[in-house]
Amino acid sequence: MRFVAAACLSVLPLAADAVDAAAVRAAVDRAIQPMMALHDVPGMAVAVTVDGHAMFFNYGLASKEGRVPVSENTLFELGSVSKTFSATLACYAQGLGKLAFDDHPGAYMPQLKGAAIDRANVLELGTYTGGGLPLQFPDDVEDDAQMLAYFRAWRPDAPPGTQRRYSNPSLGLFGHVTALALQAPFADAVEGRLFPALGLAHSHIRVPAAALGDYAWGYDRTNRPVRVSPGVFDAETYGVKSSAADMIRYVQENIDASGLPEPMRRAIDCTHMGYFRIGDTVQGLGWEQYRAPVSLAVLQAGNGAKMSGEPNPATRLQPPQAPPRGTLFNKTGATRGFGAYIVFVPTYRVGIVMLANKNYPIPARVQAAYAILDQLVPDAVRDDGAVNTHK
Template identity: 55%
Template sequence: MKILAPKRLAAIAAAALLCTPATYAADKVDQRQLERAVNEAIAPMMKAHNVPGMAIAVTAGGRQYFFNYGVTAKRGGKPVTDSTLFEIGSVSKTFTATLAGYAQARGAMSLSDPAGKYLPALAGSALGTTSLLDLGTYAAGGLPLQFPETVNNTQAMTDYFKAWRPTYAAGTHRRYSNPSIGLFGYLAARSLGEPFDDLMEKTLFPAFGLKRTYVRVPKALMADYAMGYTKDDKPTRVTPGVLDSEAYGVKTTSADMIRFVEASMSPAGLDDKLQRAIATTRTGYFKVGGMVQGLGWEVYAYPTPVSAILAGSSPQMVFEANKVDRLEPPQAPGADVLVNKTGSTNGFGAYVVFVPAKRIGLVMLGNKNMPVPARVEAAYHILTVLDGELAANR
């Protein structure tokens, strides 16, 4: 373990930057108790699901704690460290959302803009008049979880979006969708006039001080890139696909990801545009069940029982369309909330969660797609050690 010391929407988000929590629960951490809690949560999960390696990072009271388990690969693998690269799947969407917030802060686009403004080929189509906000919050009208197999290049993607017909009125239902937020990120990059991958690797990641976070892992670092494993324990890594970078393509380390979590909790000190971008991602746009949908992030009142978080990441929420209650005005990002996001690829599983008011957060990265409930339960167990108030609401 290593310890290291749209204009209206923009106005709401910017105002929230002035709000800071008054007290913290985790200023004093019993390191032995924390280590015991992490071991209690992670070791059984790895054994139950045959996970070769995991990296856990915790931030509490301004300090970072790293816990590493297992190996990067079953054959010839190295011990996992906080510098091991993992695929983070849909946690990538939080970076995509941040890029869009940054584009809005720069005046390149507005979340209220129609998609057709940045992709004229969509003119006359249902998606052409759909707002970027509805795309970014999976509320465009029922876009599916994945593209059909026939959509395998940019032209096929454009043709698919032009021909697509909504099942619901935009803004009324949430249907979790990689094509939806993928198009959102693609259009945000077009508004800035640069390729998405370049904007991530040359602008956004460096702006947060992330030194080992990539969409395209450099050849020189492939030895640090963990091998993922399928449910039947076959080695695998994510394969290229249309809008893969925007929806699920980021690879990062626990050290970089916990740095991003800290910035997302407390962006003071960052460039003003980045601060506004973070506030935009943590703004609540609609409610579905007990969860409030931000951009990329999913938000709950704090403290909240683990059952509420499990419901918010249930198969019903992932695979079905759910009617939403639009928040008017949008809910400014608060401190007394629990913010989280799960992510998976065929061979990897990730979970990120933080509570700004308590200055606590956790990153969980593994080279197998562990069941989401197991990740959430494990993380919740660790957080209860950091904040007794959460333990009382379990």
């Protein structure tokens, strides 16, 4: 397999004075270029923030057919990284007094009162601990009426709050309830309230015609060009398209939210609380957390198939846990033609955004980001295979 293009780097004006840009570029190139070649990734946009300064590294092509190069403004499908925006919107609604996490979905959807799903509360839906909802809806759930029928008929396999099972129906219902609490369609609430409050001018659920020229094509396993298809709760769970420029701004706001207006600052802080421990992972709203220094083995396990595809025992943190010093936050995301990974460590004011137009293996994403972090802030990581107990 052939690496499609050399990397290019652009740095925000202050970055050159604050960090060794050449050293960062070398670290990113070492991690990204061989990985792209190995997994036949057409294009990637990588952004790194160090102490508030952002650097952009652009590789390959956003469209092989049009020979369009990737830039920091290229739009990529974020997949499940979209869930962090659903979580932020929910925290924002809670801060406004519109949504209560200890309410049950029936408080906002009377059609679900008395159903088994109504035994879970809003927080449990947002942390995948509602009782064992599956990864995806069945194929025959194609509209809101079928969604309601599915939830009314669903039966749990564990009491709420005892088992984490990663689930689009769970997180999707969490986002749907949030939109009902805000009395706005979910996409309208995100695009009309959340993105503007975060200063994200080039992030979309519904890509407008004026931005289609920036929208990359994804490539499936056979290298056919693809883009995401609509589905029930797509906007809530995997529907955001964004750029490296917007996403590194979002990461910077998660590292330091002090520049945001008060309702949004509280919302960011809310998504950083830990609610359940699952082995070495702490589950928050949207983000998963690890106590640094964290080994590559622990980070890959936390983003591995067992965590995403199987039920895992969960221990409720009472009270919810504010992130200790050195906490590492991350989230993966994928659609059929795209793969994303976001990681940041607020204590060290460092974060990485990796957006690709191919759904390449998650272990490779984590390993590449880990290698970059190891160069930037070795105190945050520990590549020795040891188990980090996160206690």
